[in-house]
Amino acid sequence: MLRIFRRSAIVLGLIVLSGCSGASDTPLSVQAPPEAKPQYAQRTAPAPKSSAAPQPDKANTYYVAVDGADSNQGTIDSPWKTLQHAADLAEPGTRVYIRGGVYHQKLQISKGGSKDAGPVIFAGYPNETAVLDGEGLPVDGLEGMVEIHQASYVTIQQLEIRNYKTASLGDIPAGIYIHGSGKDLSVLNNRIHSIANTATPEGDGLTGRDAHGIAVYGTEAKEALQGLIIDGNEVYDLVLGSSEALVVNGNVDTFEITNNIVHDSDNIGIDLIGFEGTAGDERVDQARNGTVQGNVVYGISSNLNPSYGKPVPNDSHAAGGIYIDGGRSILVEQNRLYDNDIGLELASEHKGRLTRDITVKNNLIYHNRLTGIAMGGYDEERGGTSDSIIESNTLYKNDLLGDGNGQLYLQANLSGNVITRNIIVAGDSGVMISNEYTSNSNNTLGSNLYYTESGADQAFWVWKKKEYPGFAFYQRDTGNDSSSQFADPQFRDAARDDFRLKPGFPVVTGKPAGANP
Known part of the structure; x- marks a missing residue:
């Protein structure tokens, strides 16, 4: 897994997956x-x-x-x-x-x-x-x-x-x-x-x-x-x-x-x-x-930035579209983040200090190179992320580099976070969640919809440094995502970046299961 550091159609089609009618053709989202x-x-x-x-x-x-x-x-x-x-x-x-x-x-x-x-x-x-x-x-x-x-x-x-x-x-x-x-x-x-x-x-x-x-x-x-x-x-x-x-x-x-539209620059797009x-x-x-809402961020990459190493390209891929580094009590919603190194990052670069009370919901995050959402300190000597909610987002085929960071990259020092009602679609790597750290506690995952075209048995999770191939194996052995499903979300035309849902899309009901120790 790669270390992350900072100095490191128009309709989004994002949906709350609980209590929605499968027959509806209208996305429950804001443009x-x-x-x-x-x-x-x-x-x-x-x-x-x-x-x-x-x-x-x-x-x-x-x-x-x-x-x-x-x-x-x-x-x-x-x-x-x-x-x-x-x-x-x-x-x-x-x-x-x-x-x-x-x-x-x-x-x-x-x-x-x-x-x-x-x-x-x-x-x-x-x-x-x-x-x-x-x-x-x-x-x-x-x-x-x-x-x-x-x-x-x-x-x-x-x-x-x-x-x-x-x-x-x-x-x-x-x-x-x-x-x-x-x-x-x-x-x-x-x-x-x-x-x-x-x-x-x-x-x-x-x-x-x-x-x-x-x-x-x-x-x-x-x-x-x-x-x-x-x-x-x-x-x-x-x-x-x-x-x-x-x-x-x-x-x-x-x-x-x-x-705001923030694009084509050699480091972080929006940083708090x-x-x-x-x-x-x-x-x-x-x-x-604060509120971070309705922004479009793309073309953000440190790969050609000599501050991250020479010669360039330097394979750093460390720049986030939106990065909350030590911020507190912030709503991040209805943003569109694509073609960045990292779509969205919630972290803290300072030991003993936390990014906390962040709500991330109804964002469209796709085709980012390293991962879709990264959370936590990038090593054990950094800070972390606590008491935050990742809800009702669409993460689609991030991890373009194929390094196994997945759609959600969960790093060190995570506590009290809830990840729920998201649509999470993996690309060629098949990796949904990558969590290579054990310094995490009291985090809850549930009522998510997972999918990869190669099928549930080929999907892949890493939880507290242990690998779980297959959705059923991951659910059974981690206790995570017991209320989640593996099914095709049936986007209108994902190849053309139209992530509206077709009639008859799968519905995930229920509340997230209890927190994982």
Whole structure:
């Protein structure tokens, strides 16, 4: 089995298998975002929908244009030239429209809006493309093309942010970087791409070569970042080194990461992190109380990332589409994860620390290379995963590498987790679950539907380091999945990524059996 480390049609057809009518032709699920096309090879998404029509000029509405001047009045007919000039003059309730064009400028926001007056909004002008281009701009430490520090009530929307790059170890470019504390911050309908750190890694390769598309760091121990919304963005074509395309790290409490498309990057897609010392106080150093919903993540792989070893390809296959590393109390639902190294990972990289209280349900996870869902520490000296629920997901023909990690890869230090009512279909390896560790207790599996085309006797499970060929043998000797079935789920057309269920699909009833010791 491979070690996992981080620095390691539109209708999904996901279904709760208990109490459903076998005659129904209607999938009991929610559709993926309209932008999520079923074609496996798709690599781009449509431009975000335009925002509402601009309001007439008034005291708190201003404009920036490439041919403007900061000595102007900031009106639509007399626009300013620089984003920073607008940010410096903005008051609560200010809306700044950025006209179409290319701006070789950074934007730093350190004062925002208010609950009563409303947010400060920086928005691309409707039906025009405002591009913030970082080509040739310096990167100093962790720095964003757009940066929000210690501010509340700020919205960034409808911008294209691109070409912010460095070849320097220790400098970290980000498309959008939010840090400190604050509340009610929104990142909406932006397109962020071509952000890169191309430095040559030294030593083991994992230190100092980093970049982000969107980075949120709650760095204040006494006050959390709260009320964060990241919705409708496309984030892609990133050279990340040991970092992540979209990350929420540290003292961040209450967030929504919804309807984003994250793709074609050389490390983790969406990452929710705890216990890295970001907030300075481990009691609050966790991304927590959040929702990750309706996202599409694909083309995420560390195989061509020299931070994971040279030469490339390096066969690391360690990057997850969605990774919860030390996060707590998070709902992950209705996401579509495919063509990644790992579809979804729930783990902790820090000894004695747990990712916990995660609910993963109604996700479609298919054609990922290493495994569909990985849980637990990647060795006994790491943390683990506890008190989490994996329910009503469809896992289809992951483990494309054929290394035996299966559809579910259960690692070290797992306790109190429930895996139930999932559709789990293995590919050529036939491996459903791989669990090569014995440091796991009080986990419950039941009411799942298993299938592989080669038949029940050719299906394969590994439980606490022991191999179980055949479904009946696995059920009898482990006590797991006594209420589960082995049957063809009868997808409409899985070859075309249509995972709706045909009439007469099998139904698994009953509740999961008692916890396995």
